[in-house]
Amino acid sequence: MQKVMPKTTPQAITLTNTALLKYTLFSVIFAASALLIVILPAEYNIDPTGIGQKLGLTVFHDAEIVSSDPLSLQASAAVTETIAVIVPAGKGVEYKFIMEQYQKLTYEWDTDSQALYFDLHGEPKGDTTGYFESYAIATLDEMKGSFTAPFAGSHGWYWKNETDTPITVQLTVKGEYVQHGLK
Amino acid sequence: MPTIMQRYVLFTFIVLFALWLPFDVFAHGVDERTRAFLLQNTGVQIIPFLYIGAKHMVTGYDHLLFLVGVLFFLYKRRDILLYVSMFTLGHSLTLLFGVISDIQVNAYLIDAIIGLSVVYKGFDNLGGFSRLFGKSPNAKLAVLIFGLFHGFGLATKLQEFQLPDDGLIANLVAFNVGVELGQFSALAFILLIINFWRKHHSFTRFATSTNCMLMSAGFMLIGFQLTGYFIS
Numbered sequence: 134m135q136k137v138m139p140k141t142t143p144q145a146i147t148l149t150n151t152a153l154l155k156y157t158l159f160s161v162i163f164a165a166s167a168l169l170i171v172i173l174p175a176e177y178n179i180d181p182t183g184i185g186q187k188l189g190l191t192v193f194h195d196a197e198i199v200s201s202d203p204l205s206l207q208a209s210a211a212v213t214e215t216i217a218v219i220v221p222a223g224k225g226v227e228y229k230f231i232m233e234q235y236q237k238l239t240y241e242w243d244t245d246s247q248a249l250y251f252d253l254h255g256e257p258k259g260d261t262t263g264y265f266e267s268y269a270i271a272t273l274d275e276m277k278g279s280f281t282a283p284f285a286g287s288h289g290w291y292w293k294n295e296t297d298t299p300i301t302v303q304l305t306v307k308g309e310y311v312q313h314g315l316k
Numbered sequence: 317m318p319t320i321m322q323r324y325v326l327f328t329f330i331v332l333f334a335l336w337l338p339f340d341v342f343a344h345g346v347d348e349r350t351r352a353f354l355l356q357n358t359g360v361q362i363i364p365f366l367y368i369g370a371k372h373m374v375t376g377y378d379h380l381l382f383l384v385g386v387l388f389f390l391y392k393r394r395d396i397l398l399y400v401s402m403f404t405l406g407h408s409l410t411l412l413f414g415v416i417s418d419i420q421v422n423a424y425l426i427d428a429i430i431g432l433s434v435v436y437k438g439f440d441n442l443g444g445f446s447r448l449f450g451k452s453p454n455a456k457l458a459v460l461i462f463g464l465f466h467g468f469g470l471a472t473k474l475q476e477f478q479l480p481d482d483g484l485i486a487n488l489v490a491f492n493v494g495v496e497l498g499q500f501s502a503l504a505f506i507l508l509i510i511n512f513w514r515k516h517h518s519f520t521r522f523a524t525s526t527n528c529m530l531m532s533a534g535f536m537l538i539g540f541q542l543t544g545y546f547i548s
Contacts, residue, residue, distance in 0.1 A: 148443055157442075159532070160531040160532035164532045164533070164535030168536055172540055
């Protein structure tokens with residue numbers, strides 16, 4: 134079925150000066166009223182007419198959000214720390230960082246050439262069931278990367294030394310965390 | 317055998333459905349899950365970046381308003397393709413340039429300019445520029461310029477995530493291709509409605525009020541974004 138565009142297909146609107154002015158003014162006035170009565174009260178709690186309040190649109194701002202954006206926290210103090218973790222022969226060691234949700238940690242670690250089995254994982258705060266989420270499991274002698282805590286809790290490595298000599302892990306981290314240590 | 321039209325409609329709906337599944341409209345923002353992805357991402361991730369690029373376009377109502385304005389009197393396939401590509405060209409240039417050279421532009425101001433682009437197109441469609449100056453500005457150039465601004469705005473937002481350099485260029489290119497794909501799917505939808513409507517008398521009757529409302533929506537966007545700029 135072939136459809137032919139009707140000859141009347143409009144190409145443009147031609148208005149008289151008065152009509153153009155009228156439509157333009159209307160669009161400005163309509164936009165201004167929508168902004169003042171509805172949009173600004175709801176979005177920014179700016180309510181010059183008081184109608185926004187009466188309509189219940191300022192309700193979004195009644196309960197001030199207590200916790201600030203975790204992303205803005207993150208930008209503040211990120212210092213680089215280097216930690217030496219000794220993994221005794223035939224033993225496993227866990228080194229964890231207490232982090233809030235969405236805090237980010239950039240890390241880099243290496244051993245003195247020996248590869249170690251590890252499990253990079255996180256445990257939710259206050260969890261008693263022993264639940265944990267693994268982010269990476271492998272056997273390597275070095276690792277570099279970053280992760281963002283998917284939930285508040287302790288996040289870090291479990292290293293297992295299967296050799297009969299102690300292995301030292303040099304761990305360098307940069308990011309946001311409340312505290313860290315052996316667990 | 318289905319007609320071309322039917323196939324076109326089917327294709328459009330499949331694409332739209334796929335893009336709209338996690339639908340949270342947040343004009344030019346980045347929603348929570350995308351945020352989490354961007355923060356954790358490392359290396360080249362073509363498909364995810366393609367997807368967020370496309371989603372950014374399909375769910376950005378300010379951009380969709382601009383598209384409605386641009387397409388209102390366009391129906392030749394060649395013209396449509398040309399206009400959309402001009403936009404993508406501008407958008408890609410500044411997005412790449414902005415992220416690579418760490419240029420940050422205030423997002424509120426950029427979004428206000430996008431609002432202005434909607435006002436411009438509405439006024440242009442009403443024949444305002446021809447009436448005032450005897451001719452209307454070069455529409456292709458205007459689309460290119462607004463594309464440039466749009467790219468800067470997004471570059472600023474993407475930089476908040478400190479995207480790793482590893483695979484950055486490939487990811488950004490994928491993002492831009494996604495923007496183009498997203499545009500085409502949004503376009504298909506808008507065109508379908510406009511072309512259908514064009515055949516009816518009401519199109520001519522309501523063309524003026526539609527463009528007037530379009531202009532008004534642009535003014536609202538400007539007011540909304542400028543207020544955000546001044547109070548933040």
